[in-house]
Amino acid sequence: MQTDAKAAxxxxxxxxxxxxxxxxxxxxxxxxxxxxxxxxxxxxxxRHNR
Amino acid sequence: xxxxxxxxxxxxxxxxxxxxxxxxFNMGDRGWERQPKRLGTAVADAIVEQLADLxxxxxxxxxxxxxxxxxxxxxxxxxxxxxxxxxAAVPDCGLHLQTNGTLLSHAILDLCADYGVGISISLDGPxxxxxxxxxDHQSVGSFARVMAAVEGLRAHRAAERLFAxxxxxxxxxxxxxxxxxxxxxxxxxxxxxxxxxxxxxVLPFGKTSFASTEYGQWMCxxxxxxxxxxxxxxxxxxxxxxxxxxxxxxxxxxxxVSDYGIVVIETDGTIAKNDTLKSTxxxxxxxxxxxxxxxxxxxxxxxxxxxxxxxxxxxxxxxTCRVCDKLAVCGGGMPTHRFxxxxxxxxxxxxxxDQKMLIERLRxxxxxxxxxxA
Numbered sequence: 001m002q003t004d005a006k007a008a009x010x011x012x013x014x015x016x017x018x019x020x021x022x023x024x025x026x027x028x029x030x031x032x033x034x035x036x037x038x039x040x041x042x043x044x045x046x047r048h049n050r
Numbered sequence: 051x052x053x054x055x056x057x058x059x060x061x062x063x064x065x066x067x068x069x070x071x072x073x074x075f076n077m078g079d080r081g082w083e084r085q086p087k088r089l090g091t092a093v094a095d096a097i098v099e100q101l102a103d104l105x106x107x108x109x110x111x112x113x114x115x116x117x118x119x120x121x122x123x124x125x126x127x128x129x130x131x132x133x134x135x136x137x138a139a140v141p142d143c144g145l146h147l148q149t150n151g152t153l154l155s156h157a158i159l160d161l162c163a164d165y166g167v168g169i170s171i172s173l174d175g176p177x178x179x180x181x182x183x184x185x186d187h188q189s190v191g192s193f194a195r196v197m198a199a200v201e202g203l204r205a206h207r208a209a210e211r212l213f214a215x216x217x218x219x220x221x222x223x224x225x226x227x228x229x230x231x232x233x234x235x236x237x238x239x240x241x242x243x244x245x246x247x248x249x250x251x252v253l254p255f256g257k258t259s260f261a262s263t264e265y266g267q268w269m270c271x272x273x274x275x276x277x278x279x280x281x282x283x284x285x286x287x288x289x290x291x292x293x294x295x296x297x298x299x300x301x302x303x304x305x306x307v308s309d310y311g312i313v314v315i316e317t318d319g320t321i322a323k324n325d326t327l328k329s330t331x332x333x334x335x336x337x338x339x340x341x342x343x344x345x346x347x348x349x350x351x352x353x354x355x356x357x358x359x360x361x362x363x364x365x366x367x368x369x370t371c372r373v374c375d376k377l378a379v380c381g382g383g384m385p386t387h388r389f390x391x392x393x394x395x396x397x398x399x400x401x402x403x404d405q406k407m408l409i410e411r412l413r414x415x416x417x418x419x420x421x422x423x424a
Contacts, residue, residue: 021279021282022277022292023277026292027296029293030297030298033293
C-alpha cells in the first residue's frame, strides 16, 4: 500500500503558491523524508496515541 | 522478529484523576485493580535490563513512554532512578512522559530537562470542554491545575526541548472553532486529537450510528481552520493523513498501513498488548500466555506466534477495508475501534464514515495544487 501511495505522489506541487503554511511545510517534509532518522517531533510523538 | 518502535511503561497503575471516558479505568477493564500502585525496584531493574537486550537484538532504538494511570504518581526519586538507569542502558532511545499535568512540579520539569524527557500533557480544550469529562475523584474539573502545568512547562528554561505537545480527546458536541482557538492560545508546539473510544457494540460518545459522521464533521472543520492558519501548531493526525496523501509516511498508529510495533509493560512487569484494547472487554489487552518480564525474556516473547499474531492484527482484515480505495491512508483505524463481540476485529473501524469524510476533505485541499510532472 505504501508503494501505491508513493506511485501516486504528486511530483510537481508548488508549495509557494499553496496558500497554506501547513501544506507547504508538509510537502517539504515529505520531499525530505528519511524514515531512518527520528526527528525530535517524531521521537516525542511516539506511535502510541495515548 | 517484530521490530518494536514504542515501549509503553505503566510506571503507576492508579490515577489522581477520574476522567469519565478513560479506557484504563472506566470502560470495563479491571486489570488495574490487580496491579501494584507503583513500579517497584525489582521490576524496574528487569525492565532496564530487558530493554537493553531488546535494543541490542533488534539493532535499533525505540521510544520509551512513561504512562499509567498517572506516571508522576511514581514520585520524583523513583522517576530519577528510572531515568538514570534507562539513559545508561539504552542511550539512543527517546524518553517521554504522557501525563495529566496535575503533578508536574518545577522539580519534575528540572528532572525531565536533565534527562531529555519529552513531556506531553492531556488536555481536551477550554475549561467547559475539558472539565466536562476530565475530572478528579471528587468530580472536580482539572482545567485550572492542568493549565498551571502548561504555563510552568512553557516558562521552563528547557521548554523548547521539553514541551512535546498537548493531547486532546474530541468531544464532537463541542465547537471546533473554539477548541482550535484555545489550543493556539496555549502556545503548544503541537496537538494531537484522538477519537473517543468505542466499538461496534458500544458506539463512541456522540456517534449515533455506524454511518453517522459527527466526528468527521468536527475534524473537517478543524482541518479547515488548521490549513487556513498562517502560523498554526502542528496537528499530528491531520499531518499524517496529508503526508500519506502526498505519498509520504505516517508515524501515528491507526493511520496508514506502515508497520509499527508497540509493547506495553504493566506495573508488575506483565507484558501486554496495546492497552487501548482494554476498552473492548475486561482483559482485552492480555496475552493468553500472561508473559512477565519477571519470568520471560522480552526478546523471546516478540518472536512467539501469539505475539506475531497480535502484531499482525493491527492490520485490518475486514472485506470492507481490503477493497477500500482509502485503505492506504486510513489504515483501518485503531484495532480497538474495529471490535465487536460477534466478529472480533473483523470489522471496519467504527469511525469509518468519519475517516472517509476527513480524507476526502483533505484530498480536496490538495486537489487544486497537485499537478502531474511535465
